[in-house]
Amino acid sequence: MPSRYSHRQMIVHWLTAFCLVAIIALAWVMINAKEDAPFTDSLYDWHGSFGIVVLGLTALRIVWRFIDRAPPLPSNLAPWERALAATTFGLFYVLLLWMPITGYTAAAAAGYSLKFFNLVTIAPLVPRSDKLNSLMNTLHFVYGQWAVYTLIVLHAAGVVFNVVVKRNGIVNRMLPAQVNEAAATGEPARRI
Numbered sequence: 001m002p003s004r005y006s007h008r009q010m011i012v013h014w015l016t017a018f019c020l021v022a023i024i025a026l027a028w029v030m031i032n033a034k035e036d037a038p039f040t041d042s043l044y045d046w047h048g049s050f051g052i053v054v055l056g057l058t059a060l061r062i063v064w065r066f067i068d069r070a071p072p073l074p075s076n077l078a079p080w081e082r083a084l085a086a087t088t089f090g091l092f093y094v095l096l097l098w099m100p101i102t103g104y105t106a107a108a109a110a111g112y113s114l115k116f117f118n119l120v121t122i123a124p125l126v127p128r129s130d131k132l133n134s135l136m137n138t139l140h141f142v143y144g145q146w147a148v149y150t151l152i153v154l155h156a157a158g159v160v161f162n163v164v165v166k167r168n169g170i171v172n173r174m175l176p177a178q179v180n181e182a183a184a185t186g187e188p189a190r191r192i
């Protein structure tokens with residue numbers, strides 16, 4: 001069993017992280033933008049487009065987990081650390097499906113199409129319904145938003161705890177080998 005994640009898993013992980021940064025930044029700008037400003041609709045479309053990418057990446061990740069298994073956690077982790085890691089990762093998977101589905105359904109139930117990166121238009125796949133829009137908005141915006149922040153903080157706290165307090169190198173499992181070697185030798189990862 002390998003001790004680090006495969007390149008495929010790393011790419012999906014870091015792409016998802018990149019999309020989350022973009023999604024959250026766009027969300028904050030779009031909900032504070034004037035409704036009639038000329039760029040507001042585009043902000044929603046970009047937010048939703050990155051959201052659909054996250055949905056695809058997460059679905060792919062779940063399927064891949066059966067083929068390309070995650071490396072086992074190191075044996076020196078305490079049972080509470082294992083339980084917390086498993087819970088955070090599990091909830092992340094649920095949330096990364098929940099958020100795009102509820103976000104898309106809220107917008108679609110309000111009659112909006114989604115211009116996916118301005119390449120294709122995804123028509124509303126659910127009938128117009130104020131009730132559905134309000135339910136999905138609550139799940140996405142009211143609860144989901146805070147669940148996303150909570151999990152990101154928990155995940156980041158786990159990384160800091162392992163790097164600064166435990167210094168167990170567990171974080172290197174999600175970094176390419178060249179970065180680890182460079183850190184070990186003090187050499188820069190890439191020379192120009």
Ligand code: HEM
Binds near residue numbers: 104110112
């Ligand atoms: C994992 C994080 C998230 C994902 C994957 C995600 C995904 C989506 C998607 C796919 C849409 C539909 C966009 C459209 O069709 O125009 C949407 C809508 C929306 N999102 Fe998010 N989102 C996330 C986080 C957030 C956060 C943190 C906020 C607030 C700060 C937020 C606020 C909204 C709002 C207000 C809408 C519009 C809902 C409506 O039209 O009724 N989202 N989101």
